Amino acid sequence: MTTTRFATCNLCEACCGLELTVEGGRVEAVRGDSRDPLSRGHLCPKAVALPDVHADGERLRTPVRRTADGWEAISWEAAFDLVATRLADVRDRHGRDAVGVYLGNPTVHSLGALTHGTGFMGMLRTRNRFSATSVDQLPHHLVAYLLYGHQLMLPIPDLDRTDHFLVIGGNPMASNGSLMTVPDFARRRRALAERGGRMVVVDPRRTETAKVADEHHFVRPGTDAALLLAMVRTILAEDSADPPSYVDGIDVVRDAVEGFTPEWAAPITGIDASTTERLAREFAGARSAVCYGRTGVSMQQHGAVCQWAIQVLNVLTGNIDRPGGALVTKPAVDVLKMVSPGHFGAWRSRVRGLPEFAGELPVAVLAEEIETPGDKQIKAFVVNAGNPVLSTPDGPRLARALAGLDFMVAIDVKVNETTRHADVILPPTPLLERDHYDIIFNAFAVRDTARFAPAVLPKPEEARHDWEIFRELGLRYRKRFKGKRFDTLRLRLSPRVLLDVLLRTGPHRLSVRKLRKNPNGVDLGPLKPSFPQRLRTEDKRIDLAPKLVLDGLGAVRELRAGDGLLLIGRRHLRANNSWMNDVDRLTRGKARHHLLMHPRDLAEHGITDGAEVRVRSAVGEVRVPVTSSDEVMPGVVSLPHGYRAASANDLTDPAVLDGVSGNAVLNGVPVRVEAVGPAPRGVTSSSAS
Numbered sequence: 001m002t003t004t005r006f007a008t009c010n011l012c013e014a015c016c017g018l019e020l021t022v023e024g025g026r027v028e029a030v031r032g033d034s035r036d037p038l039s040r041g042h043l044c045p046k047a048v049a050l051p052d053v054h055a056d057g058e059r060l061r062t063p064v065r066r067t068a069d070g071w072e073a074i075s076w077e078a079a080f081d082l083v084a085t086r087l088a089d090v091r092d093r094h095g096r097d098a099v100g101v102y103l104g105n106p107t108v109h110s111l112g113a114l115t116h117g118t119g120f121m122g123m124l125r126t127r128n129r130f131s132a133t134s135v136d137q138l139p140h141h142l143v144a145y146l147l148y149g150h151q152l153m154l155p156i157p158d159l160d161r162t163d164h165f166l167v168i169g170g171n172p173m174a175s176n177g178s179l180m181t182v183p184d185f186a187r188r189r190r191a192l193a194e195r196g197g198r199m200v201v202v203d204p205r206r207t208e209t210a211k212v213a214d215e216h217h218f219v220r221p222g223t224d225a226a227l228l229l230a231m232v233r234t235i236l237a238e239d240s241a242d243p244p245s246y247v248d249g250i251d252v253v254r255d256a257v258e259g260f261t262p263e264w265a266a267p268i269t270g271i272d273a274s275t276t277e278r279l280a281r282e283f284a285g286a287r288s289a290v291c292y293g294r295t296g297v298s299m300q301q302h303g304a305v306c307q308w309a310i311q312v313l314n315v316l317t318g319n320i321d322r323p324g325g326a327l328v329t330k331p332a333v334d335v336l337k338m339v340s341p342g343h344f345g346a347w348r349s350r351v352r353g354l355p356e357f358a359g360e361l362p363v364a365v366l367a368e369e370i371e372t373p374g375d376k377q378i379k380a381f382v383v384n385a386g387n388p389v390l391s392t393p394d395g396p397r398l399a400r401a402l403a404g405l406d407f408m409v410a411i412d413v414k415v416n417e418t419t420r421h422a423d424v425i426l427p428p429t430p431l432l433e434r435d436h437y438d439i440i441f442n443a444f445a446v447r448d449t450a451r452f453a454p455a456v457l458p459k460p461e462e463a464r465h466d467w468e469i470f471r472e473l474g475l476r477y478r479k480r481f482k483g484k485r486f487d488t489l490r491l492r493l494s495p496r497v498l499l500d501v502l503l504r505t506g507p508h509r510l511s512v513r514k515l516r517k518n519p520n521g522v523d524l525g526p527l528k529p530s531f532p533q534r535l536r537t538e539d540k541r542i543d544l545a546p547k548l549v550l551d552g553l554g555a556v557r558e559l560r561a562g563d564g565l566l567l568i569g570r571r572h573l574r575a576n577n578s579w580m581n582d583v584d585r586l587t588r589g590k591a592r593h594h595l596l597m598h599p600r601d602l603a604e605h606g607i608t609d610g611a612e613v614r615v616r617s618a619v620g621e622v623r624v625p626v627t628s629s630d631e632v633m634p635g636v637v638s639l640p641h642g643y644r645a646a647s648a649n650d651l652t653d654p655a656v657l658d659g660v661s662g663n664a665v666l667n668g669v670p671v672r673v674e675a676v677g678p679a680p681r682g683v684t685s686s687s688a689s
């Protein structure tokens with residue numbers, strides 16, 4: 001029997017609605033759901049590969065334990081007991097901070113991990129908590145906390161109504177948007193053009209997004225802060241600012257940016273002064289405008305200053321909280337209520353003394369916290385849905401550190417570069433076997449919508465959902481600490497029940513039942529102004545000049561024109577971080593992990609197109625084929641991350657961080673490149689990316 005079922009893709013942040021054809025217990029076809037009010041039929045090749053991920057013969061289906069000669073399947077009961085006992089033993093012997101935790105990216109793409117994983121992780125009460133946030137978007141959260149009073153109060157570009165879209169360090173044509181849930185970016189970009197709007201892209205690579213922009217400017221990696229501060233200064237100097245009445249600190253900002261002139265910035269950024277001035281004037285002069293900056297300007301040395309300056313541009317020009325500008329969403333589940341507003345520096349990392357943010361330490365300190373002996377040294381480690389050996393700076397060092405742990409457990413569906421060091425791996429059900437509602441990314445979408453998707457396929461008897469795994473671990477762990485108060489009620493309820501409560505108490509008073517009646521999703525309308533009422537700051541005002549960020553301007557002032565090679569990353573539409581590079585349907589054809597290098601730089605280094613090169617940084621080296629490409633700015637080389645054969649994070653340096661937020665610097669890494677031989681067989685170099 002053939003049936004049609006609906007799902008929501010959880011692979012990236014775009015939350016595309018899917019229409020699936022199910023036959024004989026298998027998904028036979030995946031299409032975009034044209035009735036979804038947000039994605040309107042859009043999907044990308046990764047969703048088509050969801051059934052492959054499901055069928056993957058290497059996907060773990062039962063718990064496994066590492067033995068001297070490989071992996072051995074064990075029962076769920078034995079696995080739960082073993083893990084809870086070992087974690088509790090480490091806590092008894094070394095204290096609660098001796099258990100470290102890392103939450104990888106798919107954690108936020110799982111309803112069950114959000115409803116139950118947080119409960120279990122909370123029980124561990126460790127200060128050694130880490131996540132992919134600090135190799136990604138930490139500056140966004142810190143700035144949102146400082147300006148708007150809540151780490152998740154992120155103003156989202158009103159893409160469907162703006163007249164001027166300025167994109168700095170984001171490539172939504174490949175990434176489908178990030179901290180801006182925007183399925184079908186291409187169609188929305190065309191609509192922007194049709195209504196006479198403009199899109200300007202600033203990026204060291206002429207990306208897929210740059211190619212469909214009205215204007216693209218190369219910028220020297222890591223120097224955007226100079227550009228953005230010069231734009232802010234221009235707007236203030238020319239008196240074209242028109243901020244809302246609930247904004248304070250403008251004079252402080254004016255003083256702080258005084259020295260950052262477009263002329264000063266030009267040799268550093270590579271963007272001439274008149275262009276910087278024009279970009280600022282056009283931005284301020286547009287009927288509506290929004291500046292958006294993503295990983296290119298958060299995974300870099302001045303990430304927090306960049307994200308702050310982007311907010312300042314939107315606020316000063318009156319584009320904060322107005323249609324066509326940047327507005328906060330009003331999702332069906334009020335995530336702001338679920339998550340603490342944030343705190344900064346409540347404790348510091350043991351070895352390097354770096355500040356926590358919202359309960360997490362920068363993941364760049366993880367290896368040293370495992371390696372360095374002493375009180376509170378990490379001895380046991382829990383990783384959920386992550387692969388920090390490929391995704392965080394100096395992965396090889398982290399791998400060595402993990403190998404020396406007393407105990408490690410991974411909740412993951414694969415043996416990867418990280419989970420291979422685990423003593424036990426607990427594999428949860430994949431997306432098609434579990435209920436999904438996107439709690440997080442609905443809250444960052446360009447339009448408010450809600451969609452609940454019950455599991456498409458039945459759960460095999462021997463399988464466990466991630467929330468069941470967290471529940472079982474939590475209940476067992478708790479037994480060891482009788483007398484200590486843990487709230488286990490939430491662990492005992494199912495995600496569906498908890499979601500129902502969240503929906504009913506949310507601003508749209510929805511329920512799981514109402515959403516089930518509308519399997520294609522419910523439209524809750526465009527983004528609406530809500531400031532200053534919804535600001536989470538104490539006085540319901542925005543202080544535009546937080547000291548923490550202004551203190552970071554000193555380091556920006558030290559920027560100089562440079563001429564060495566700087567490494568940046570890149571994302572491909574058919575790849576997903578470190579974990580979909582083994583899906584045949586997505587990886588057929590040419591290998592993608594080649595280095596892009598400008599022909600001028602190739603000539604200067606005496607390297608021929610297609611040669612194998614050695615890329616060296618302060619911490620490590622990789623060997624990859626090089627491809628000549630004028631898509632990258634001279635002085636810039638680009639390598640994607642997440643590839644086993646050559647991991648970009650063998651080159652990134654955990655010692656170099658955004659000084660304000662502690663986010664890792666994964667873009668703008670100084671490297672040297674030298675030829676080591678002709679192109680290896682099977683890798684062609686004819687295409688630029």
Ligand SMILES: Nc1nc2c(c(=O)[nH]1)N[C@H]1C(S)=C(S)[C@@H](COP(=O)(O)OP(=O)(O)OC[C@H]3O[C@@H](n4cnc5c(=O)[nH]c(N)nc54)[C@H](O)[C@@H]3O)O[C@H]1N2
Pocket residue numbers: 103104105106110132135136295384385386387388390391392411412413414416428429430431466569570576577578579641642648649652666
């Ligand atoms: N150099 C460089 N490094 C980067 C980046 C970059 O641009 N350049 N990008 C950074 C960014 S933005 C991010 S988000 C991180 C991502 O890095 P991480 O979050 O560390 O890891 P992922 O590569 O997303 O790996 C996800 C893992 O989760 C598993 N998984 C998949 N689905 C599920 C599930 O439903 N449940 C469970 N339990 N496991 C699942 C997969 O098998 C895989 O092992 O990488 C960062 N690292």
Ligand SMILES: Nc1nc2c(c(=O)[nH]1)N[C@H]1C(S)=C(S)[C@@H](COP(=O)(O)OP(=O)(O)OC[C@H]3O[C@@H](n4cnc5c(=O)[nH]c(N)nc54)[C@H](O)[C@@H]3O)O[C@H]1N2
Pocket residue numbers: 012013105136168169170171172174175176177178202203204205207219220221222223224294295296297300568569570571572573574575576577667668
């Ligand atoms: N297909 C696909 N989609 C994804 C992912 C994926 O792996 N594959 N990952 C998802 C995740 S976890 C995330 S966080 C998002 C990320 O979403 P995006 O941030 O849109 O991702 P990228 O494509 O890495 O875009 C970053 C851009 O910054 C540029 N850049 C690098 N350094 C600098 C710099 O110093 N200055 C400026 N101005 N630009 C710079 C890069 O050239 C690149 O074009 O994508 C999500 N979507």
Ligand code: SF4
Pocket residue numbers: 009010011012013014015016042043044045046047176183
């Ligand atoms: S764009 Fe993202 S959410 Fe949409 S189908 Fe592709 S991977 Fe899934």
Ligand SMILES: [Mo]
Pocket residue numbers: 105132136
């Ligand atoms: Mo990310």
